[in-house]
Amino acid sequence: MSVSRIGIALLAVSAFAADPGLDGLLKRVENRYNHAKTLQVLFTEQYTPLGRASRTESGTLLLRKPGRMRWDYSQPKGKLFISDSRQLWLYTPADNHAEKMKFKDTEDMRAPLAFLLGKLNFQKEFRDIQARPDGSGTRITARPANGNLPYSEVEFVVTPDDRIHEVKVTGYDRSVLDFTFSDEKMDPPLDARLFRFQPPPGTVVEDGQ
Numbered sequence: 001m002s003v004s005r006i007g008i009a010l011l012a013v014s015a016f017a018a019d020p021g022l023d024g025l026l027k028r029v030e031n032r033y034n035h036a037k038t039l040q041v042l043f044t045e046q047y048t049p050l051g052r053a054s055r056t057e058s059g060t061l062l063l064r065k066p067g068r069m070r071w072d073y074s075q076p077k078g079k080l081f082i083s084d085s086r087q088l089w090l091y092t093p094a095d096n097h098a099e100k101m102k103f104k105d106t107e108d109m110r111a112p113l114a115f116l117l118g119k120l121n122f123q124k125e126f127r128d129i130q131a132r133p134d135g136s137g138t139r140i141t142a143r144p145a146n147g148n149l150p151y152s153e154v155e156f157v158v159t160p161d162d163r164i165h166e167v168k169v170t171g172y173d174r175s176v177l178d179f180t181f182s183d184e185k186m187d188p189p190l191d192a193r194l195f196r197f198q199p200p201p202g203t204v205v206e207d208g209q
Helices: 020-034 111-116
Strands: 038-048 055-064 068-075 077-084 087-092 097-102 126-134 137-144 151-158 164-171 176-186 204-207
Touching: 020 126, 020 137
Parallel strands: 097 204
Antiparallel strands: 038 055, 038 176, 055 068, 068 077, 077 087, 087 097, 126 137, 137 151, 151 164, 164 176
């Protein structure tokens, strides 16, 4: 998927719909992630374009504040999506191709966890928030407060211990990107060099700017 595919999703959530239970849940999620300096999770990513078959990929996601992320894919092996807080890089080994873009300009839906790279605040970016039980957890659905963003709805599932287990983003083109996270590790030691990308020899580099 191109770095400019869809949109930075999930920065936070706006009004709490006067629901003290939901208010408390979102505050606990804020506290959990705002106190972390680094984060490591396993992810499965399913992308479904409208009218086309789904594609499933997986790997390990590393986050380090401020603004660093590394999506290290095991399927397809060798694929990388890296941010050093200034530049984003998408590397696909199958064609030895790398695309780069300024972090602040990206419209990629893998940046959905960019909201965890700063200070998580559920009061600003979403509206029409609703919550319902989802197994032992809670599924929260919200719409972006900013109508200029290229997605129409976000859902995320929060576990009973306040972990974000799933993030589902629906684009205005009705494509869907669904992330499932597991084996979360808070504050693992992550060297800053993990978030620097050096194109392998012979890589064709495209400047997405």
